[in-house]
Amino acid sequence: MSEQVNEKGGASETDPNPVMRWLVSKLMTRLFTEKRMRAKRQKAEARRKKTGGPHRIEYFHQLDDGYSHLAAQVLPAIAQRYHVEITCHLVSSHHSGAENDNIPEPDLLSRLSRFDAFHVAPEYGLEFPKHDEPLLPELSARAAEILAVQSSQSFIECAAEVGGAMWAGNFHALEKLAKKYGSVSSESAEKKQLAGSQRLTDIKHYSGAMFYYGDEWYWGVDRLYQLEKRLASVGADLNPDQALLLDRPACEAGPLKDNGSLTLEVFPSLRSPYSAISFDRAVKLARDSGVKLVVRPVLPMIMRGVPATREKGMYIFMDAAREAHAAGIAYGNFSDPIGDPVRRAYSLYPWAEAQGRGAEFISSFLSCAFAQGVNTNRASGLKKMVEQAGLDWGKAKRLIGNPGWEAALEENRLAMYEAGLWGVPSFRLLDANDQEVLSLWGQDRLWLFAREIQRQLVTV
Numbered sequence: 001m002s003e004q005v006n007e008k009g010g011a012s013e014t015d016p017n018p019v020m021r022w023l024v025s026k027l028m029t030r031l032f033t034e035k036r037m038r039a040k041r042q043k044a045e046a047r048r049k050k051t052g053g054p055h056r057i058e059y060f061h062q063l064d065d066g067y068s069h070l071a072a073q074v075l076p077a078i079a080q081r082y083h084v085e086i087t088c089h090l091v092s093s094h095h096s097g098a099e100n101d102n103i104p105e106p107d108l109l110s111r112l113s114r115f116d117a118f119h120v121a122p123e124y125g126l127e128f129p130k131h132d133e134p135l136l137p138e139l140s141a142r143a144a145e146i147l148a149v150q151s152s153q154s155f156i157e158c159a160a161e162v163g164g165a166m167w168a169g170n171f172h173a174l175e176k177l178a179k180k181y182g183s184v185s186s187e188s189a190e191k192k193q194l195a196g197s198q199r200l201t202d203i204k205h206y207s208g209a210m211f212y213y214g215d216e217w218y219w220g221v222d223r224l225y226q227l228e229k230r231l232a233s234v235g236a237d238l239n240p241d242q243a244l245l246l247d248r249p250a251c252e253a254g255p256l257k258d259n260g261s262l263t264l265e266v267f268p269s270l271r272s273p274y275s276a277i278s279f280d281r282a283v284k285l286a287r288d289s290g291v292k293l294v295v296r297p298v299l300p301m302i303m304r305g306v307p308a309t310r311e312k313g314m315y316i317f318m319d320a321a322r323e324a325h326a327a328g329i330a331y332g333n334f335s336d337p338i339g340d341p342v343r344r345a346y347s348l349y350p351w352a353e354a355q356g357r358g359a360e361f362i363s364s365f366l367s368c369a370f371a372q373g374v375n376t377n378r379a380s381g382l383k384k385m386v387e388q389a390g391l392d393w394g395k396a397k398r399l400i401g402n403p404g405w406e407a408a409l410e411e412n413r414l415a416m417y418e419a420g421l422w423g424v425p426s427f428r429l430l431d432a433n434d435q436e437v438l439s440l441w442g443q444d445r446l447w448l449f450a451r452e453i454q455r456q457l458v459t460v
Contacts, residue, residue: 062208
């Protein structure tokens with residue numbers, strides 16, 4: 001996911017003018033407050049009641065996406081647990097990102113979705129096979145022919161079974177399922193996928209494994225807890241006394257403490273909403289578990305020339321705000337630091353790191369930009385950020401603009417890409433020999449690193 005707000009509109013400039021910077025900051029601050037998001041939900045529920053419609057979820061399934069296969073496995077449980085009507089759509093991998101600016105690295109994302117799904121599945125009680133190579137097109141095509149003929153109800157019942165055979169590379173099993181559930185021609189399957197992709201575009205999203213309910217998007221199994229809580233709040237939970245189907249795992253350090261033999265590398269960006277809501281938690285995880293923390297900042301994606309769109313930016317800021325609210329993290333008073341504020345801050349980072357305050361410096365900047373509304377484009381704002389990090393502004397102001405930081409950030413970016421990652425925040429756990437144990441992208445995976453640290457310490 002990108003930290004970019006609007007590549008297609010006025011805020012797309014790397015160094016926007018002060019008025020545009022202020023307008024974008026105010027817009028993002030206003031749109032995603034808890035009060036405003038709650039009011040939007042209430043409006044959607046009032047509209048549903050007025051029309052007498054059901055609680056309707058639209059689900060978008062992308063066959064070659066590992067996250068979609070995880071989501072398919074929980075569809076029957078959602079349908080059984082909640083008083084909802086689920087409409088299922090097939091979407092094309094090409095339309096949902098591979099040929100547009102929403103997903104600028106489609107091959108990397110496809111590989112990551114398989115790798116990530118393999119690691120996440122058992123933690124959620126789901127299944128996903130180790131699948132290093134891309135899915136064979138003929139497998140996904142046959143699966144599409146089977147799923148395209150299904151009603152939404154039968155899709156819910158068989159999507160996981162079809163996906164299981166497909167991901168296992170079992171052509172024979174797929175043919176048996178085609179006889180059992182029926183199938184259509186490849187042309188009809190393609191039309192079905194194009195129709196689903198168009199619906200996805202029409203309601204302003206771009207990715208598979210997405211649930212859409214009441215004007216709000218929920219990504220796969222990782223956001224199911226948010227959707228479940230919302231359904232419960234409107235009386236759609238048929239078993240409200242039971243635990244959620246898939247609650248968000250807690251990011252807890254655990255009982256075993258390391259002596260610094262393990263290293264947790266954190267790759268943040270100074271303009272990333274997801275970095276803003278996860279960086280302090282990553283620092284705390286390292287501290288509480290005793291692992292060595294190495295902070296490896298990178299340039300924001302937009303400043304690296306990575307494209308994105310308005311719809312993606314809006315979703316990311318909304319989702320980050322929602323995640324922050326759920327975790328009780330200060331977030332939402334935004335002052336966009338894109339361009340010169342980021343560059344000036346990074347010119348000070350080597351000095352901050354040399355003072356042993358590198359993590360505090362990143363934390364302070366993210367807090368100022370995303371929670372305190374501090375304008376770091378001004379000297380007064382930068383001063384506040386520096387002093388909040390426990391550093392001397394008198395010394396810092398003489399170092400602003402110093403060159404030499406660019407090479408280190410580029411080295412960090414290359415290391416991130418080498419690990420199969422490209423977005424921020426990303427995390428990498430290394431063993432005592434600096435060999436990679438686990439590398440994953442996204443604030444959603446901190447809890448998995450906490451569990452992996454514990455597993456590694458058991459074997460020490």
